[in-house]
Amino acid sequence: MRTAWIALGLASVFVATFALAQGAADKRRSGYQDMGEALQKMQDDDTANPGMLFVQLGEQLFGRPAGAANKSCADCHGAGSMKGVAARYPAIPKDADKPVDLEGRINLCRTANQRAEPLAPESRDLLSLEAYVAFQSRGQPIAPPSDPRLAPFRAQGAEIYRRRQGQLNLSCAICHDDNAGKKLAGVTIPQAHPTGYPIYRLEWQALGSLKRRLRNCLIGLRAEAYAYDAPEYVALELYLMDRAKGMLLEAPGVRP
Amino acid sequence: MVRAGPLAVLLALAAPAAWAQQGPRDVVVVEGDAIPEPLATRPGDAARGRAIVANRSVGLCLLCHSGPIPEERFQGTLAPSLAGAGARWSVGQLRLRIVDGARLNPDTIMPPYYRTTGLRRVARTFEGKTILTAEQVEDVVAYLATLKE
Numbered sequence: 561m562r563t564a565w566i567a568l569g570l571a572s573v574f575v576a577t578f579a580l581a582q583g584a585a586d587k588r589r590s591g592y593q594d595m596g597e598a599l600q601k602m603q604d605d606d607t608a609n610p611g612m613l614f615v616q617l618g619e620q621l622f623g624r625p626a627g628a629a630n631k632s633c634a635d636c637h638g639a640g641s642m643k644g645v646a647a648r649y650p651a652i653p654k655d656a657d658k659p660v661d662l663e664g665r666i667n668l669c670r671t672a673n674q675r676a677e678p679l680a681p682e683s684r685d686l687l688s689l690e691a692y693v694a695f696q697s698r699g700q701p702i703a704p705p706s707d708p709r710l711a712p713f714r715a716q717g718a719e720i721y722r723r724r725q726g727q728l729n730l731s732c733a734i735c736h737d738d739n740a741g742k743k744l745a746g747v748t749i750p751q752a753h754p755t756g757y758p759i760y761r762l763e764w765q766a767l768g769s770l771k772r773r774l775r776n777c778l779i780g781l782r783a784e785a786y787a788y789d790a791p792e793y794v795a796l797e798l799y800l801m802d803r804a805k806g807m808l809l810e811a812p813g814v815r816p
Numbered sequence: 817m818v819r820a821g822p823l824a825v826l827l828a829l830a831a832p833a834a835w836a837q838q839g840p841r842d843v844v845v846v847e848g849d850a851i852p853e854p855l856a857t858r859p860g861d862a863a864r865g866r867a868i869v870a871n872r873s874v875g876l877c878l879l880c881h882s883g884p885i886p887e888e889r890f891q892g893t894l895a896p897s898l899a900g901a902g903a904r905w906s907v908g909q910l911r912l913r914i915v916d917g918a919r920l921n922p923d924t925i926m927p928p929y930y931r932t933t934g935l936r937r938v939a940r941t942f943e944g945k946t947i948l949t950a951e952q953v954e955d956v957v958a959y960l961a962t963l964k965e
Binding site: 724726 | 878879880890891893894925927928935937938939940941
């Protein structure tokens with residue numbers, strides 16, 4: 561018991577030092593830091609964070625056999641094996657040549673390993689499994705893989721991020737790089753770091769993926785949103801994760 | 817600041833056919849840093865213009881700007897206050913700033929309210945449409961012209 565407390569104490573000292581080390585030279589902020597105190601508390605308190613209900617549901621699903629293979633995720637992935645995984649996605653799966661994000665990876669296991677139907681985008685089951693997997697990387701620094709094959713996809717994401725688009729002719733960078741911290745009507749523009757996904761967003765009254773968030777911004781610009789399975793989202797996610805390299809994951813996040 | 821020369825520059829705008837009946841111009845003449853002629857035959861109405869500016873999904877102005885519209889509590893801090901715009905600029909100068917501010921500052925973040933060309937991946941619902949109609953631009957300009965301080 562005593563050693564456990566000491567270990568916990570050390571862990572929080574480490575996290576605090578890490579945040580300080582980041583704070584000195586680094587102007588990056590998670591959207592968490594732009595929220596009011598009430599929402600920060602809601603995210604921090606596992607009994608108040610609505611995302612935790614999905615983590616629990618995800619844990620149940622993880623242990624439930626599915627598909628023609630009648631295997632559960634847990635049959636192949638032992639306890640603790642998902643630690644750090646969310647921090648390094650999107651990544652290129654073995655024997656593939658294109659990156660997938662965490663949802664894509666989970667669906668790959670659904671179809672190839674469980675021999676079940678893929679789960680629909682933004683469905684409760686997919687988001688719950690994702691929340692359960694991502695929760696196990698909470699507190700870990702975002703660590704994109706060094707795989708050189710990812711470079712062109714990341715560059716594509718950076719290009720989408722910087723290009724003006726939509727009827728309003730704005731780019732992601734105009735808001736999230738050049739004007740972050742300012743108010744768009746009443747809302748503080750965050751730096752768009754993907755630290756909390758999947759998030760419970762009060763405006764949605766639901767858990768949602770990074771893709772759903774990106775679609776919201778695209779629709780705000782009056783740009784045509786890409787289809788859910790479009791490679792453009794994976795490219796943007798790769799770029800955003802790289803931009804947030806070293807920042808700590810906080811899934812499941814809460815956002816206004 | 818003023819890039820256009822003294823000669824009139826022709827700025828062709830692809831106005832959708834539906835509006836042609838309402839009488840907007842599909843060719844807008846820019847002189848210096850202004851559009852001296854109204855875009856529509858119906859004169860602008862300042863009260864309607866104020867409502868457009870205040871409306872977050874029509875004018876969108878207060879997303880970025882603040883302005884003397886006290887009942888709208890949430891205003892933006894991305895752009896200068898609209899207060900005094902009518903003292904700083906003539907009606908023609910205001911018109912060009914609303915129609916297509918990029919004519920004056922290519923890096924501007926102010927959306928082009930009366931242009932349909934040179935835009936990428938516009939959502940299908942808005943394709944080929946300007947953000948404001950010619951009449952709405954005139955209403956907004958009429959309102960801005962009243963903001964003398």
